[in-house]
Amino acid sequence: xxxxxxxxxxxxxADGDEKILEGVDLEVESGEIxxxxxxxxxxxxxxxxxxxxxxxYEVTEGEVLIxxxxxxxxxxIEIGEDQRTWDLLELEPNERAAxxxxxxxxxxAEIEGVTMTNFLRTAxxxxxxxxxxxxxxxKGDEEEEGDEGFETSPxxxxxxxxxxxxxEFQGILQEKMEQLDMDEKFAQRYLNAGFSGGEKKQNEVLQxxxxxxxxxxxxxxxxxxxxxxxxxxxxxxxxxxxxQGTGILQITHYQRILDYVEPDxxxxxxxxxxxxxxxxxxxxxxxxxxxxxxxxxxxxxx
Amino acid sequence: xxxxxxxxKDTDTEARFxxxxxxxxAVKSDKxxxxxxxxxISEDKDEPDWMLERRLRALQQFQNMxxxxxxxxxxxxxxxxxxxxxxYIRPDVDKREGVDDWTELPDEIKDTFDKLGIPxxxxxALSGVGAQYESEVVYQNMQEQWEEKGVIFMNxxxxxxxxxxxxxxxxxxxxxxxxxxxxxxxxGAVWSGGSFVYVPEDVTVEMPVQAxxxxxxxxxxxxxxxxxxxxxxxxxxxxxGCSAPKYGTHNLHSGGVEVFVGEDAHVQYSTVQNWSKNxxxxxxxxxxxxxxxTMEWVSxxxxxxxxxxxxxxxxxxRGATDTHITIAFAGEGQDxxxxxxxYHNAPNTKSTIESKSISKDGGRTNYRGLVHIADGAExxxxxxxxxxxxxxxxSTSDTMPYMEIEESKxxxxxxxxxxxxxxxxxxxxxxxxxxxxxxxxxxxAGFIEPITEELPIEYAVELNRLxxxxxxxxxx
Numbered sequence: 001x002x003x004x005x006x007x008x009x010x011x012x013x014a015d016g017d018e019k020i021l022e023g024v025d026l027e028v029e030s031g032e033i034x035x036x037x038x039x040x041x042x043x044x045x046x047x048x049x050x051x052x053x054x055x056x057y058e059v060t061e062g063e064v065l066i067x068x069x070x071x072x073x074x075x076x077i078e079i080g081e082d083q084r085t086w087d088l089l090e091l092e093p094n095e096r097a098a099x100x101x102x103x104x105x106x107x108x109a110e111i112e113g114v115t116m117t118n119f120l121r122t123a124x125x126x127x128x129x130x131x132x133x134x135x136x137x138x139k140g141d142e143e144e145e146g147d148e149g150f151e152t153s154p155x156x157x158x159x160x161x162x163x164x165x166x167x168e169f170q171g172i173l174q175e176k177m178e179q180l181d182m183d184e185k186f187a188q189r190y191l192n193a194g195f196s197g198g199e200k201k202q203n204e205v206l207q208x209x210x211x212x213x214x215x216x217x218x219x220x221x222x223x224x225x226x227x228x229x230x231x232x233x234x235x236x237x238x239x240x241x242x243x244q245g246t247g248i249l250q251i252t253h254y255q256r257i258l259d260y261v262e263p264d265x266x267x268x269x270x271x272x273x274x275x276x277x278x279x280x281x282x283x284x285x286x287x288x289x290x291x292x293x294x295x296x297x298x299x300x301x302x
Numbered sequence: 303x304x305x306x307x308x309x310x311k312d313t314d315t316e317a318r319f320x321x322x323x324x325x326x327x328a329v330k331s332d333k334x335x336x337x338x339x340x341x342x343i344s345e346d347k348d349e350p351d352w353m354l355e356r357r358l359r360a361l362q363q364f365q366n367m368x369x370x371x372x373x374x375x376x377x378x379x380x381x382x383x384x385x386x387x388x389x390y391i392r393p394d395v396d397k398r399e400g401v402d403d404w405t406e407l408p409d410e411i412k413d414t415f416d417k418l419g420i421p422x423x424x425x426x427a428l429s430g431v432g433a434q435y436e437s438e439v440v441y442q443n444m445q446e447q448w449e450e451k452g453v454i455f456m457n458x459x460x461x462x463x464x465x466x467x468x469x470x471x472x473x474x475x476x477x478x479x480x481x482x483x484x485x486x487x488x489x490g491a492v493w494s495g496g497s498f499v500y501v502p503e504d505v506t507v508e509m510p511v512q513a514x515x516x517x518x519x520x521x522x523x524x525x526x527x528x529x530x531x532x533x534x535x536x537x538x539x540x541x542x543g544c545s546a547p548k549y550g551t552h553n554l555h556s557g558g559v560e561v562f563v564g565e566d567a568h569v570q571y572s573t574v575q576n577w578s579k580n581x582x583x584x585x586x587x588x589x590x591x592x593x594x595x596t597m598e599w600v601s602x603x604x605x606x607x608x609x610x611x612x613x614x615x616x617x618x619x620r621g622a623t624d625t626h627i628t629i630a631f632a633g634e635g636q637d638x639x640x641x642x643x644x645y646h647n648a649p650n651t652k653s654t655i656e657s658k659s660i661s662k663d664g665g666r667t668n669y670r671g672l673v674h675i676a677d678g679a680e681x682x683x684x685x686x687x688x689x690x691x692x693x694x695x696x697s698t699s700d701t702m703p704y705m706e707i708e709e710s711k712x713x714x715x716x717x718x719x720x721x722x723x724x725x726x727x728x729x730x731x732x733x734x735x736x737x738x739x740x741x742x743x744x745x746x747a748g749f750i751e752p753i754t755e756e757l758p759i760e761y762a763v764e765l766n767r768l769x770x771x772x773x774x775x776x777x778x
Binding site: 052053054055056092093094096097098102103105108109111112113114119122123124126127130190191207211 | 724725726727729730731732733734735736737738740744745747748749750751752
C-alpha cells in the first residue's frame, strides 16, 4: 500500500510571483480512483506537475509526502520503518518516479530517434536501479540476483546484474501492448514522434502499465480522444488499479471519462484550492450544473 | 635505388641514422618543413622518383600559399605553428617501432580505452602493438576472397610500390591537386600511410572494407592518404574509424581522401573520428562521380581543437548522385567547422545533405556548405538540412549554406533548425525515472540516430559511447 499526501500545498511560477496553488490538501491511496475536476486555470495541471517535480514551479509552503508500506515493491525491496515516508519535494523527478509516482502528461514530449522499446527498457532499469540506491541501507547483505543471461542488443549494451534484458523486456512490452490493444509496430516507433493525440495518450497509459507506479497522476488523459480510444485508455486505467493496485488521480474537465473510469472520490478545484469533495455523483452534478454553483456554495458568490 | 637517393644517402647518413634510431634526436634535429625533410621521408619509404617529385612540387606550392584567414566565422588557426609540425611527425614514426608496451601509451589514451570498455587484447590492437587481434585474421581471410576478384586493398605506401600506374594516374592529380588549398599542398608534401582501394568493373564488395585500427597502428596517420578507385558498375563501402584520441604529442592532422566513382558505381565512405583536444584537424576529402554513379559520405567528427572539413563531391556525369550525412560535436574550447560541398556539373544530378551538430560548454559548431549547380546542369536537385542542438546558452552554432545556382531548371531546398535541448523533454524523461544526465544522453543519442543507423553496429556503438563520454566531459 502507498499513500500520496498533499498538505497545504502552495506553489508559484518559478520565474515570477504568480501564485497558482493556494493550499491544496489531498490524499490518494493505492487502489483508489480520485477525479480532480475544475475549470481552466484552477491549478489542476500545476498540482500534477508539482507532484512530479517540474522545475517551472516553486513550492512556497506545504508538503507532498508519499507513505510506503512494506509490500509496495514486492520482495525486491525491504522498506524500513524510517523509510516509509518520503518528502517528494526534497527529491529529483527521477527519484520520485523510483518511489512509485507517475505523471501521465497532457502533452507528452516527442523524442526523435529513440525507439519506444529502448526508452521503456531504459526507464524501467533506471527506476529499478534508483530504487535500490534509495533503499540501499536496508538492503544489507542480501545476495544480488544474478544476470540471467538475457539476450541483449549491442546498441543498448549488455544487461547488468538485476537489469531487465532486451529479450525479457520484449515479452513484457508485448503483453502490455496487447492488453491496451496497441499495434505491435509501436515498439519500434520513436517515442511519441508523429503519434496522433490518441496514440500519445495510449502511450502514457502503456508507460504506467510497464513502470507499475504506486500512484499515477493522469493529466487530462481523456482530452483529444475519440470514443473508441477513450474506451481503450479507460480500460488501461482500470487495469492499472485492478491488476497493479495503483492509486489514480485523474485530472479531467469532463464527466465523459468518468463513465468508464468510475471514481471513488471527486474533487473540485477552484482558484488553487480543493473547494469541494464528494463521491461519483458530484461529477454528474458538475456535468449538469457547471462549476459556478460550487463557487457560490463555497464563497457565497458566483 | 635512384641516383638521387644514393646522393642523399652519402650526404645525409648521419641525420638518417638519428632519424631512425634516436627518437629524441630526430625531434630536435629538424625544425620546420624543408626539402631535406621531404627527401628523408621519401627515402625512408624507398619511393620512386615520381612520388618524390610530387612531394617536392607540393612543398613548393605549400610555401607559396597563404593560410586561410578571412573566411567569415573561420576557426582561429593562429596557434597553429606550421614550422613546428615536422617534429610532430617524427615521434610517430618512432612510435611505430618503439612502443611495444601498452604501459608506454599516454594516460589519456589508456583512460579512454578503459572508459569505452575495450578489453585489453583490443587495446593492444588499437594501440598498434597487437598483431594477433582477431580482426586481423578475419581481415586476412577476406583479403584472399577479394584478391580473387581483383580487388586491391592495401596500405597506400605499399600501393606506390606495387601499383605505380594506378597510383600515378590518380594520386593528387585530378581529384585533390596540391594546389587546391594550403593543407592539401602540405598533405602532398608529407603524406604517409593511409589506404588504397581498387575495385574492378562490376565487382561488388559485400562487406565494408574497414581500416579500423589503421590510424593508430600506422603511426604516421596524421597525414594519411586514402585513394579509392571504384570502376564502372562496382560497389564498395569503405569505413575508417579512429575512435581513440591521438597521441598527445600531435597537433596537426591533415589527411587527404580521393574517391573515383566510375559509371554506375556506388561508393560509401564512412568515418568516425575522435581527435585529442589539442589537434588541428584540417583535411581535404573529395570524390569525382561519373555518370549514374553514387557517392555517399557518412562522417562523425569528434574531438580536436579546431576542425575544418568539407567533404566534396563533384557530380561530373549525368545522373550522378551524392549523399552527405555528417555529425559534429563541440565541447569546451572546441571549434568544429564542417559541412559539405557539392558541384553539380551535369544534368539530372542529385544531392542530399543532412548535417547535425551538437555543442556544449561553450563549444562552437558551424555548418559551412557549398552547393554549386552549373549552367546546363538542368533537372538537378539538391536538398540541404541542418539541425543544431545546443546544451546551454554559452555554446554556439552557425549555419552558412552557400548556394551558387547558375541553372534555372533545378530544384533547391534548404532547411535549418537550431534548438536548445528542451527542458520539457528532459523533464518528461526524468519523470519516467531517468536522471538528468541519462535524459540528455538519450536525447542526443536520438538526435544522432540517422548517422548511427548508417554505420555498421560496432561503429554505431562506438560513436554513441564516445558522445556519452564527451557529454560527461570525461574524455581528455
